[in-house]
Amino acid sequence: MVVVAAVYFVVAVGAAVMSGRGLDRNLQGPRLRAAWAEGLTAEARCTAVRTEEVQDAEGGFVLNARPTLEFRTADGRAVSFEERQSRLVPAEGDFVTVHYSAANPEGATTRAPSFGMRHARAVITAAGCFFALVSAVVIAVVG
Template identity: 40%
Template sequence: MEALFYVVPLLMIGAAVFTLTRVLGRAREVRGAWGSGLTAEARCLRTYTSTSGGGETTVSTTLHHVYEFTTRDGRSVRFEESNGPATVVEGDIVTVYYTPQRPERATAHAPARGKLAAESGCLLAFLGVFITGCVIFMVVVHLSFSAADAFFP
């Protein structure tokens, strides 16, 4: 029974760290694409939405775009990006930013370094507080079980 009070918070910490590394990794990719100086004209091939939640939770809708462009060396690249502008529809031409090493990690988001830093910083702060809360919970539980063992051997 005691293990449950350690395993569940550790799983939650693991999920938070995984989320943090994914989001910060994507932010680093986007920042690199903006800083590379390489751009191309891309065509929006498809737009679609995905939903999550429902029942007793709030429904969330995410807009996805599928783009295709040709790199400077003539390679055709197709990529998908979420949370793009709702004004871009199938057939539209947009400017994409990419790195020569990984053009499939391109972005059609216009450069906004301050916004990206603010989003990443807020997420980092939130998940840091969440992880700290999990660790404090585990310490308090450990101390509670230690004190109970001392009084009831």
Template identity: 45%
Template sequence: MEALFHLVPALMIAGAVCAIVASLRRTRRIRSAWDGGLTAEGRCLRSYTTTSGGGETSVRTTLHHVYEFTTREGRTVRFEERNGPATTIEGDFVTVHYTAEHPERATAHPPARGRLAAESGCLLAFFGVFIAFCLAFMVVVHTMFSAADDFLP
């Protein structure tokens, strides 16, 4: 029984660590595109929304944009990005930021380093508190089971 109270929080911690890694990768990818120094005029080819949830949970809508641009070398690159501005519609021209090494990792989000740092920091703080709670729960459960063993014959 005690193993169950250690296994579940350990799996939750593993999930939180995966979310932290994904968040840091996203932050690094966007920051490198902004710092890459290369920009191009891109065009919004399509915008659409997806929804998730419903029933007993709240519905979440995510706005997606599909962009296409041509690199300085003449390569045409198409990429999709989530949570772009709702005012961007099909046919609009946007400034695309990318790196020469990975133009497929481009972004059409305008540089907002402070906002990106704040988002990343808040996510890291949330998952840090979540992991600390899981660890504290495991320690309390272990202490309770140890104390119960002392009273058993």
């Protein structure tokens, strides 16, 4: 039964790692962490707000607002981007603070760095690995 538990553990850890990576990509973790890493911020002006109707998991429809924001980088370059994951929706003409990286200012975001967003991948992977270990021990002992 120990062999079965070991195989289960390896497969479950692999699934936990893939789930963590998938969630991180879905939440745009790499882009957001890159925007926050350098600590660069700028005041951006909302030039437009586009709304789109999307279907949620229960089949209902939800309106998503996507503001287009323009700002100047520290070196004076003008950047325009559409914010996809904003919790706040500025009105056209409003100013908001954006976080960006010098290497990819188009990947800017209005979202402030939170513990959950910065560490979602590690937390999900660690939780999955913990449950894999507990389950494998139970399989080895009980089986």
